[in-house]
Amino acid sequence: MSTGLTLFDIETDLLNLMLCREAVLNDPDRSAVLEEGETRESELELIDRAIQERVSAEIAKVDGIAYYLREFEARENAADAELRRMCTRKVAWKTRRERLQEMVIAVMNATGKTRLEGRANTLKLVKNPPSVEIAQPELVPTEYKKLKVTMPYTLWNALWEACPKELREEMLAVRLGREDSEPMKSKITEALKQRVQCGGCAGSGRRYHGVDWNDCPDCAGTGKVNQGVPGCSLVRDKMRLVVE
Numbered sequence: 001m002s003t004g005l006t007l008f009d010i011e012t013d014l015l016n017l018m019l020c021r022e023a024v025l026n027d028p029d030r031s032a033v034l035e036e037g038e039t040r041e042s043e044l045e046l047i048d049r050a051i052q053e054r055v056s057a058e059i060a061k062v063d064g065i066a067y068y069l070r071e072f073e074a075r076e077n078a079a080d081a082e083l084r085r086m087c088t089r090k091v092a093w094k095t096r097r098e099r100l101q102e103m104v105i106a107v108m109n110a111t112g113k114t115r116l117e118g119r120a121n122t123l124k125l126v127k128n129p130p131s132v133e134i135a136q137p138e139l140v141p142t143e144y145k146k147l148k149v150t151m152p153y154t155l156w157n158a159l160w161e162a163c164p165k166e167l168r169e170e171m172l173a174v175r176l177g178r179e180d181s182e183p184m185k186s187k188i189t190e191a192l193k194q195r196v197q198c199g200g201c202a203g204s205g206r207r208y209h210g211v212d213w214n215d216c217p218d219c220a221g222t223g224k225v226n227q228g229v230p231g232c233s234l235v236r237d238k239m240r241l242v243v244e
């Protein structure tokens with residue numbers, strides 16, 4: 001999805017500011033060009049303020065911001081396409097190199113030579129270290145295979161409890177070899193939306209306060225509260241930006 005804009009067409013100062021910020025962040029020799037009393041942080045602060053001001057001014061002109069978002073996305077997609085094209089290219093060159101190598105090896109084998117000297121280069125046949133080739137993976141016994149699985153933490157705990165002591169070290173190694181556990185967001189969301197009986201009024205919605213029965217302050221008289229999940233909360237007012 002291209003907007004038809006080129007690098008020179010779009011208003012460039014916001015983009016320039018962003019590029020400038022990246023340059024300051026990534027320049028290891030920044031201290032050499034800093035003036036007296038300036039630090040990388042103070043420089044970044046200035047740039048960030050300028051970016052903030054530019055965005056604030058642009059945001060009033062909706063079209064400007066929309067242009068930027070579209071243009072950045074178009075470039076992201078173009079870079080992605082280029083990445084895939086270069087990948088294909090790399091594979092093609094690798095294939096050619098390997099084919100040429102095979103031909104050279106075949107010729108050298110046929111002529112019984114293990115070494116060919118050129119003026120500046122030498123071609124040598126060297127024995128590879130032993131390596132395994134697996135022609136029929138389905139025949140490999142399970143003790144030589146590993147499984148990569150993602151499972152709910154509760155299931156892991158159950159397996160852990162049921163696991164014979166002598167295998168626990170191995171299980172721990174599996175566990176540590178993986179990226180650390182990730183929260184299961186959909187399950188947490190479900191739990192956070194669940195309404196459970198209010199503990200403050202045992203679900204009656206009323207609480208005796210001094211001389212009177214009043215609406216329970218914990219549940220506002222509904223008798224129900226949202227179920228909590230430690231460390232988690234449901235964010236309801238987070239916004240998503242859509243450009244149409």
Ligand SMILES: [Zn+2]
Binds near residue numbers: 198206219222223
């Ligand atoms: Zn209550």
